[in-house]
Amino acid sequence: MNFENLKTEVKTILSAENLSRDEKLKNLCQFLTDNIDYYNWVGFYFANHEAKTLHLGPYVGAETDHTVIPFGKGICGQVAESNANFVVPDVAAQDNYIACSFTVKSEIVVPLFVNGINIGQIDIDSHVIDPFTEKDERFLEFVNEQVAKLF
Structure with missing residues (x-):
């Protein structure tokens, strides 16, 4: 996967005129x-x-019941407190994991900072065990840097 090739399109999607922030994020x-x-x-x-x-x-993806997550609970809740990326190679091996679907095998969560404050995160689930690398982390950090410009 060549993430460099995707960066231009990420910027294009997020700079689309006449779309709301939520529409841009959904398109992303x-x-x-x-x-x-x-x-x-x-x-x-x-x-x-x-x-x-x-x-x-x-x-985008399967519907989820997890529309509100307390800080500290699950991978997303832990990232809300730690302010650090969290890569889970195998969700079955994670104690504090909120199961979304039996098809989810791994997860990556990268915090979204605006003016130094963690306002949220991008969360990605995979049906593959251990697919995420440092390149995914760097790419998703780039994505969130671009998303932060919308706030």
């Missing part, structure tokens, strides 16, 4: 799902710091 999720074969569910969660909860934003 669709683009990532369509172009990276092991990205099977792509979505954004946004933080409510007062309530210490994450709230599901735009996403």
Whole structure:
């Protein structure tokens, strides 16, 4: 996977005029799902710091019951507290994992910072065990840097 080739399109999607922020994010999720074969569910969660909860934003993939996640719970909730990327090569080996579907084998979550504050994250589930590399992390950090410009 050559992530460099995808960066220009990420910028194009996020700079589209006459679309709401949520529409741009949904289009971005669709683009990532369509172009990276092991990205099977792509979505954004946004933080409510007062309530210490994450709230599901735009996403592409199977429906999820996890529309609100408390800080600290599951992979996403842990990233809300740690402010660090979290790569889970095999979700079955993770104690604090919120099962979304039996088809999910691995997950990567990268925090989204605006002015140094973790306002949310991009969350990606894969049906493959251990597909995520450091290149995925760097690419998703780039994606979130571009997304942050929308806020």
